[in-house]
Every structure is written in structure tokens, then in C-alpha cells.
Amino acid sequence: MEIKERIDQLRKSIEEWNYQYYVLAKPSISDYEFDQKLKELEKLEAESPEYFDLNSPTQRVGSDINKNFIQVEHMYPMLSLSNTYSEDEIKEFYNRTQKALNEDFEIVCELKYDGTSISLIYENGILVRAITRGDGTRGDDVTANVRTIKSIPLKLHGDNYPALFEIRGEILLPWKAFQQLNEEKAKNDEQPFANPRNAAAGTLKLLNPKMVAQRRLDSYLYYLLGNNLPFDGHYENLEAARMWGFKISDATKKCKTLEEVFEFIHYWDSERKNLPVATDGIVLKINSAKQQLNLGWTAKSPRWAIAYKFQAESAETRLLSVEFSVGRIGTITPVANLEPVLLSGTVVKRASLHNEDIINKFDVHYGDMCYVEKGGEIIPKITGVNIEARTGIGEKVRFIELCPACGTKLIRPEGEAAHYCPNHSGCPPQIKGMIEHFVGRRAMNINAGEETISQFYEHGLIHNTADLYEIKKEDLLKLDRWGEKSAENFLESIEASKTVPFDRVLFALGIRFAGETVTKKLVKTFHTIEDLINASYDDLVAINEIGGVIAKSLIQYFSDESNKELIARLKKYGLQFALADEIIAEKTDILKGKTFVISGVFSEHSRDEYKELIDKNGGKNTGSISAKTDYVLAGENMGPAKLEKAQKLGITIISEYEFLSMIGS
Ligand code: IVH
Numbered sequence: 001m002e003i004k005e006r007i008d009q010l011r012k013s014i015e016e017w018n019y020q021y022y023v024l025a026k027p028s029i030s031d032y033e034f035d036q037k038l039k040e041l042e043k044l045e046a047e048s049p050e051y052f053d054l055n056s057p058t059q060r061v062g063s064d065i066n067k068n069f070i071q072v073e074h075m076y077p078m079l080s081l082s083n084t085y086s087e088d089e090i091k092e093f094y095n096r097t098q099k100a101l102n103e104d105f106e107i108v109c110e111l112k113y114d115g116t117s118i119s120l121i122y123e124n125g126i127l128v129r130a131i132t133r134g135d136g137t138r139g140d141d142v143t144a145n146v147r148t149i150k151s152i153p154l155k156l157h158g159d160n161y162p163a164l165f166e167i168r169g170e171i172l173l174p175w176k177a178f179q180q181l182n183e184e185k186a187k188n189d190e191q192p193f194a195n196p197r198n199a200a201a202g203t204l205k206l207l208n209p210k211m212v213a214q215r216r217l218d219s220y221l222y223y224l225l226g227n228n229l230p231f232d233g234h235y236e237n238l239e240a241a242r243m244w245g246f247k248i249s250d251a252t253k254k255c256k257t258l259e260e261v262f263e264f265i266h267y268w269d270s271e272r273k274n275l276p277v278a279t280d281g282i283v284l285k286i287n288s289a290k291q292q293l294n295l296g297w298t299a300k301s302p303r304w305a306i307a308y309k310f311q312a313e314s315a316e317t318r319l320l321s322v323e324f325s326v327g328r329i330g331t332i333t334p335v336a337n338l339e340p341v342l343l344s345g346t347v348v349k350r351a352s353l354h355n356e357d358i359i360n361k362f363d364v365h366y367g368d369m370c371y372v373e374k375g376g377e378i379i380p381k382i383t384g385v386n387i388e389a390r391t392g393i394g395e396k397v398r399f400i401e402l403c404p405a406c407g408t409k410l411i412r413p414e415g416e417a418a419h420y421c422p423n424h425s426g427c428p429p430q431i432k433g434m435i436e437h438f439v440g441r442r443a444m445n446i447n448a449g450e451e452t453i454s455q456f457y458e459h460g461l462i463h464n465t466a467d468l469y470e471i472k473k474e475d476l477l478k479l480d481r482w483g484e485k486s487a488e489n490f491l492e493s494i495e496a497s498k499t500v501p502f503d504r505v506l507f508a509l510g511i512r513f514a515g516e517t518v519t520k521k522l523v524k525t526f527h528t529i530e531d532l533i534n535a536s537y538d539d540l541v542a543i544n545e546i547g548g549v550i551a552k553s554l555i556q557y558f559s560d561e562s563n564k565e566l567i568a569r570l571k572k573y574g575l576q577f578a579l580a581d582e583i584i585a586e587k588t589d590i591l592k593g594k595t596f597v598i599s600g601v602f603s604e605h606s607r608d609e610y611k612e613l614i615d616k617n618g619g620k621n622t623g624s625i626s627a628k629t630d631y632v633l634a635g636e637n638m639g640p641a642k643l644e645k646a647q648k649l650g651i652t653i654i655s656e657y658e659f660l661s662m663i664g665s
Contacts, residue, residue, distance in 0.1 A: 003044060003047070003048050003051075004048070004051055006044060007041065007044050007045065007048070007051055010037055010040060010041040010044070011041065011053070011056050011057060013037065014034070014037055014038060014041060014057040015057050015153075015154070015155065017029055017034055017037075018057060018060075018150050019153070019157075019245055021034075021150070022150040022151040022218070022247070023151050023153075023245065023246070023247045038057065038058065041056070041057070041058055042058050045058055046652065046653075046654055046655075046658055047652065047653065048653070049634045049653050049654060049655040049658075050634075050638075050643070052655055054147075055126065055127075055154040055155055059147065060147065060148050060150060060154075060213065061148070061210065061213050069140035069141055069142060069205070070140070070141045071134065071138045071139070071140060071141070072129065072131050072138060072139060072140075072141045073137065073138050074119060074131060074134075074136070074137060074138065074139060075119075075121065075166055075225070076166065076225050077136050077137055078117065078119060078133045078134075078136045078137075078139070078168070079136060079297065079300060079301050079302060080136075080300060080301050081283060081301050081302070081305055081306065081307040082298075082300075082301045082305075082306055082307070083281075083306075083307045083309055084306060084307070084308055084309070085308070085309050085311065087262065087265075087308075089306075090258075090261065090262075090265075090284070090306065090308055091258060093284065093306045094107075094258050094261070097286060097295065097304075100294070100295055100303075101286075101291055101294060101295070103291075104256075105286055105287070105288065105291055106233070106235070106254050106255065106256055106286070106287035106288070107254070107255045107256075107261055107284050107285065107286060107287065108234055108235045108238075108252060108253070108254055108255075108284070108285045108286075108287050109252070109253045109254075109255055109260075109261055109264040109265075109282055109283075109284055110222055110249060110251070110252045110282065110283045110284075110285065111220075111249055111251050111252075111268060111272070111275075111279045111281075111282065111283075112279055112280055112281035112282055112283045112307050112308075112309070113169075113170035113172055113220050113222075113249075113277065113278070113279055114170075114172075114195075114196070114197050114277075114278040114279055114280040115170040115171050115172035115173070115196065115197055115200040115201075115277070115278070116132065116133075116170065116171050116197060116200045116201040116204060117132070117133045117168060117169070117170055117171075118130055118131070118132060118133075118142075118146065118168065118169060118170070118171050118204075118219070119131045119132075119133070119139065119166055119167075119168050120146070120152065120166065120167050120168070120169070120221075121164075121165075121166050122156060122161065122164070122165055122166075122167070123163065123164050124163055124164075125155055125156040125159070125161055125244075126154070126155055126156075127143070127146075127147070127152065127153065127154050127155075128143075129141060129143050130142050130143045130145075130146035130147075130152075132204065132205075140205070142204050142205070144209045145203075145204055145205075145206065145209050145212040146171070146204070147209070148209055148212050148213035148217075149171065149212075149217045149218070149219055151218055151219045151247040152219050152246075152247075153244070153245035153246060156244040156245055157243065157244050157245040158243060158244060160230065160240070161240075161244050162226050162227070162228040162229060162230075163228070164226060164227075164228075165224060165225065165226030165228070165229065166224070166225040166226060167221050167223065167224050167225075167241060167246060168221065168222065168223040168224075168225070169219055169220050169221030169222050169223070169246075169247075170219065170220050170222070171200050171204055171217055171218075171219050172196065172200055172217065172218050172219065172220065172277045172278065173196045173199045173200040173203060173215065173216070173217055173218070173277075174196070174216070174218055174276045174277050175196060175276060175277065175278065176276065177215065177216040177217075178193065178195075178196040178199050181193065181199060181215065182199075187440070187442060188442060188515050188516045188517075190515040190516070190517065191515075195278070196277070196278045197278065199215075200217060203215045203217055204217070218247070218277065219247055220247055220248070220249050220277075221238075221241060221246045221247060221248055222238070222248070222249070222252075222283070224237045224238070224241060229289070232288050232289050232290055233287045233288060233289070234285055234286075234287050234288075234289065234292075235252065235254045235287050238252060251268065254287060261284060264282065265282050265308055268282060269310055272310070273313075279310075280309055280310060281307050281308050281309035281310050282307070282308045282310075283305060283306075283307050283308075284305060284306050284307075284308065285304060285305040286304040286305070291304065292304040312373045312374070312383075313343055313373060313374050314343075314371050314372065314373045314383065315341045315342065315343045315348070315371070315372050316341075316369050316370070316371055316372075316386060316389075317338045317339045317340075317341035317348075317369065317370060317372060318338065318339040318367060318368070318369055318370070319336050319337075319338060319364065319365075319366060319367065319368050319369075319370050319382075319394075319397075320337045320338060320339060320366075320367075321336075321337045321366070322334055322335070322336055322337070322353060322366075322397050323335045323337060324399075324400050324404045325404075325429075326403060326404065326405045326421055326427065326429040326430060327429075327430075327433065328429075328430060328433030328434055328436075328437055328510060329420075329424075329430070329433075329510070329512050330420040330421040330422065330423075330424055330427065330430050331418055331419075331420055332400070332403070332404075332410060332418070332419040332420065332421065333352070334352075334353040334354070334355070334356075334359065334399065335350050335351070335352060335353065336350065336351045336352070336353045336370065336382055337349065337350055338350065338351060338370070338372065341372065343372060343373075343374050343380060348372055348374070348380045350380075351370075351372045351379075351380040351381055351382050352379055352380070352381045352382065353381075353382050353397075354381065354382075354417075355399075355417040355418055355419075356399040356412070356417070356419065357417055358382075359397050359398075359399060362382065362384055362385045363385065363387070363396070364382070364385055364396070364397040365385075365390060365394040365395060365396050365397060366394035366395050366397060367390075367391065367393060367394030368385045368386070368387075368389075368390055368394060369385070369386040369389040369390075370382045370384070370385050370386070371383045371384045371385070371386065399419065400419075403421035403423065403427060405421070405427050405428055405429045405430075406421065406423050406426060406427040406428065408421050408422060408423040408426075408427065410422075424562075425463075425464065425562050428457070431457065431463065431464065432450075432453055432454060432457055434464075434465065434510050435453050435457070435462060435464070435465055435468070436450055436453050437508070437510045438465040438468075438508045438509070438510065439453070439468070440508070442504070442507070442516060443500075443504055443505075443507055443508035444497040444500055444504070444505070444508045445493065445496070445497060445500065446468065446490070446493045446494060446497050447489050447490045447492075447493035448468075448490060448493075452490075455479060455480075456468075456471070459479060461475055464566055465508075465509075465566065465570065466566055466569035466570050466573065468494065469494060469569075469570070469573040471490075471491075471494070473487050473488075473491060476490065476491075497575070498573070498574040498575055498576070499576070500575070500576060501576055501579070501580070501583070502523050502527075502528075502529075502576045502577060502578055502579050502580075503516075503519045503520045503522070503523040503579075504516075504519070505570075505575050505576055505577060506519040506522065506523065506529075506532075507519040509557075509563075509567075511553060511554060511557045512553045512557070513549055513550045513553045514550065514553065514554065517545075518545075518546065518550055521543055521544070521545060521546060522543070522546070522554075523579055525539075525543055527578060527579045527584055528577065528578040528579070529567060529571070529577040529578065532554070532558070533558045533564070535554075537551050537552070537555060540554060540555070585616070586616050587616050587617070587618070588616070588617045588618060588663070589617070589618035590617045590618060590619075590662070590663050590664070591614060591617040591618050591619030591662070591663065592618040592619070593618075594619045594620070594630045594631065595619070595620045595621075595622055595628055595629050595630050595631075596614050596619055596620065596621050596622070596629070596630065596631050596632070596633055597621075597622055597623070597624065597625050597629050597631075597632050597633070597642075597646075598610055598611065598614075598621065598632075598633045598635075599632060599633070599634055599635065599638045599639065599642050600634050600635025600636050600637050600638035600639075601635045601636045601637055602635040602636075602656045603635075603636075603656070604656055604657075604660065605656070607635075610633060610656070610659070613659075613663060614633075617663045625642060625645045625646050625649065625651065626649075627649055629646070629649070629651050630651070630652065631651065631652050631653070631654050631659075632646045632651055632652070632653045632654070633654055633656065633659050634653045634654065634655060635656060
């Protein structure tokens, strides 16, 4: 079989398997087999870059190239829906429609997916553009990111789709992926997403499609627009779209009577808890496009549709006590201990009481019956108090004034809702929390868990992170559960931590808001800790994605003498507080011993830039193809003579994208 033929065959099969897996949720081959076929395709494409196709399933991994989004005007403005929480208003909507149309009509009931909306444009069956809602008139072109979502077809099935049409829907991050993402964020010391909606919207706006590809976004499509749609009925058009390969909700139902509509609403109000993605209501749409036109639009929303929103899941239970916990950076969190109550299928015993202002606003008293809600968020929260159920015995809940751990007077910075314990160097949970963060796998990677840190701290071996470097073998052998071997392991990991690169050391310091991504960015501009300590607010915010909050936090941290002393000690023990010269020069030896020939025209970098990249990564760049050439980096319009020579000599031909991924760019 010809290479091109095999490539086409593999591309088709892989897209079909993707469709079966991601849209139909019915995989037909094993993951292993799938990976083998994908690898085969990747290999063939690498060998024949002249057959490069942006719509190949191999391109779903996303390129690593960051691009700011371009704003694009919508073909049709993206309006919103009028909302209601009341069944009476659904009745009114039905009666109003009946009166206006004065003929039979059908209502399509759909789930209201709680993600971020997207508009997809298909031309001749190919996805050409994906745009966010934006302000409804113009949105961001996020095509490169949307291409990585496996349930969105890049090429449509069949051939009875209009030459040009738009389809709208929701991009979602499933609950499971949302939880995993937040766990990762917590480990990284980054702010978690409050709910899957924010996570989906944030992911879609990431500048790096490769990162988007790793987040496992999903989609449901629910609205077609265009001049040549196959049917008058919205429902029928959705069914056609299902045949073209789109993920259309199975829940969607056509109803004729109000009773059927309410049956749908009541069924899904409880059944939605079993769905893998977040929903927040039901959308009712008049089915016929002609009737839709008759009913028309207001400036903000169509008159032919309405959204019925579910009440957030709520329960009422008694407040038993309030705990105030102290975080690593001294934040005090009030947590309510509750009489256990069932909420969204799980037993809830604790809920957030937010902060002092909210406690006062709700006028919470001990023993009160409180309302607990679990909305799109994972942590339940108190949303109010049932004052009528108060028996009058319990005392008012007051925010504490002294730190529950060390007794220091708490502070509440102006303009903030949170309280802090300022005794960072003397408050046990803060000290232990800071050290636990410091030794973490993504920070200094020292062999010591939570229990070990507590043990060291209780025995007075450590009061701060620098003390870890003073621990001797004989100190360890005096402690319970320590032997020769474990002591040696610990000391080896202490030694190894002295080679941990500067950005991770900076992350390990645990400066508020300075997570992994931020510290990586910082060291690119400030190559030494001295540069960073001396940086002004303006210097800091001049860096892309470093905002005022992060800048202030850094300045505050470095203006504290005890922090500077700590850094001086850590530096004395040999920790890396400067970038290595090779990293500054962005030099690697990834391409060591490899000889390249560059040919053709490129879109991401110029030829000279590619030459420089080869050099920086330890490779050799030569002018003409010979038996010594390892790779030909081929752009567009590569000369046929060169191509033939390379093929004859069996030299691997790679595209610029493959080259960039080779050097991890
Ligand atoms: S139809 C003109 N159908 O809800 C009608 N919207 O408040 C356009 N949404 O921006 C929207 N599920 O992001 C429609 N089945 C569904 C929906 C849905 C979720 C979102 C969508 C829209 C918002 C409107």
C-alpha cells in the first residue's frame, strides 16, 4: 500500500475510534490497539511531512506555541436565555406561546449544561473556527484550543451537511477531571478553580494548546444556525448533527404538553446528580424555526426559549461548633461542624463559614439551624440561618481575635475579608505547614512526610526550613522509628536538594501567590535571588501574567528581615539561588550528535531562528544533505531534488512542529 493511502486509512479509523470513545462513549478497540495505530500514524507522518494535515488526529495533542487570541465578530450575535426558578413562570411561558402562535407547537426540553459557551463554524464539513461568547457580538478565536477536544469533530461524517453553518454548545470539564485538576493545583500551591464552569472557561483561554489537550475538556452541542439547515425542526436538526459526528445530549426530548415538560424537569432535577458533568437547569425551546421566527427575540434573548434553573442543592441542619483553622500562610478559616446531613448523595459534617462579614451578616448563633448548599463547588457552604427555628439558647458566633494555635493577635488587612495570624515564624501550624511545603516532591523533594516534620518539630530539631540542613545522623538515630538506613536516605535527599534548580527553590520558599508557574516565569527575568529581591513593583508587573497581587506579595516577603536571613542561611548550605549559565543561555544537549539540514519555508520561526535553536540545543546544522545527515527539517515548498535525495538516503524528514516538540518547546 502507498504511504499516503495508509496515512489516510489510519487517520479515518483513528477519528472514528475517537468518535466512538468520546462522543458515543462506546469504545470499539482497546486503548493499547488505539495507541499502536496512533503511533504508526505519527511515524508515517514524520517520515512523510509533505502529507501534513492540520486535521489529522495526531494534531489533537495541540502545539506548544503560545498565541494571543484574536477577536472575531460572530456571524449571529450570541444572546442569552431568560431565566426562571419558578414552575409558574414556565406555565406562563407555555400559555404566552400558545396565545402568540395560535396553532400546535412542540417544545424541545434540553439539559442546561453549566460550562462555557462556544460557537463553531464548519465550512464544507471542516471545523474552521471556534469562538467564545465574548460580549455576545465579538469573541476570542480559540480554534487551536478547541481542536484538542476529542468530542468535537474536525471533519464531519457523511455529506448532507450545509456548506456553511454554525453550531453552538457548551465546553465542559467533567467533575472527575475538575477534581483531579484542583488536586494538582493544590499540590502546586496554585489557586484552585471554584467550579467546573470556571475551570472550563479558564482552560479554553490558556495560551498553550498542549496544556489544553491535557485537561480533558468535553462538549455538548445544542443549537444550529445557518441558511441551509436540513429541517425546520430544531430537534430534527440536532439529530442530523448527531449523525455528522457531534456530541448531542441523549437527554434531549420533544414534548407536546406542559405535563410532559414538568415530567422532564422533575426527572432531571434529581437524575442530574448522576451525570458526569455539571448542569444547572433545563432549557425549553419551541421546535419549529418558522414558529421561532414568529415569536421573535427581545434585545437580550429569544422569546421562543426559556431556561428553568434548578435550586442549588440545599439542606437544613444544626450548627454544633465552629473551628478556626490556621493555614500555611496564616489564613484563618472558620469551619462549621454540623449535625450530619445528606446532601447530593454525600453526608456533610463540615461546611465553610467563609469569613467574619458573612458570619455577622447571617447572625449565626451556636445551635442554629443552618442552610447548607453544595452548588457547583466541592466544599459545602453555609448560605443562611433559619432564624425562626432558633430556640434562643445559643450564643452568637464571634470571629476569634487571637490565633487558636499560638495566641497572637490576628490581623485583618484593610480591604480584605480574611484574618491572618502574623506570627509566621513562631506559629506551629504555619511553621510545620511551611516546612511540609518546602520538602514537597515538586519543591525540594526531601524524604520527609507530615509525621516526620511533626516529629522533628516536637523534638526541637527544626524551627524553620533552614534547620533541616543542620540535622545530623546522630540526631536522627536518637528518635523513635529511625535506623541507619532511613537516616542515610534522609541525609542523601538533603544533599540532593542542593542541586534543585532556582525556580523550584523559589517555589519551595512558599511565598504567597508564588506557585510553580509564577516562579518559573520570575527566574526567566530575574536570574539571581538578589535581582529578585531588588526588583521594584514596576519591574515585577512588567512581566507577562505577573499581576499586582503577586508583585505586592513578593515585595512584602522580601522586605521581611527574617525571610532574608532564612535565604542567606539556605544559600550558605549550598541551595541554588541563581539560574545555571546553561539555562540562562537556554542551552541543552537534547540534539547532541545530531546533524540537521533545514529546507523550505516555515510559519512559526524563521530559518535563522531554527538554526539558532539547533545550535542552542547542541545539534549541528549543515547546508547539504549527505549520509551524515540525521534529520531534514522540512518547511513548505521544500525543493523536490532535496526531498528525493533525503528519501534515497533514508533520512528522517520532520516538520517544524515535530522539531519544536523534540526540543520540548
Ligand atoms: S441555547 C439563543 N441550550 O446557557 C439560545 N443554551 O443563559 C442560545 N446553555 O449562553 C442558547 N445549555 O452557554 C442553550 N441546552 C442549552 C444550553 C444552553 C447551556 C448555556 C449557554 C448560554 C446560556 C444562556
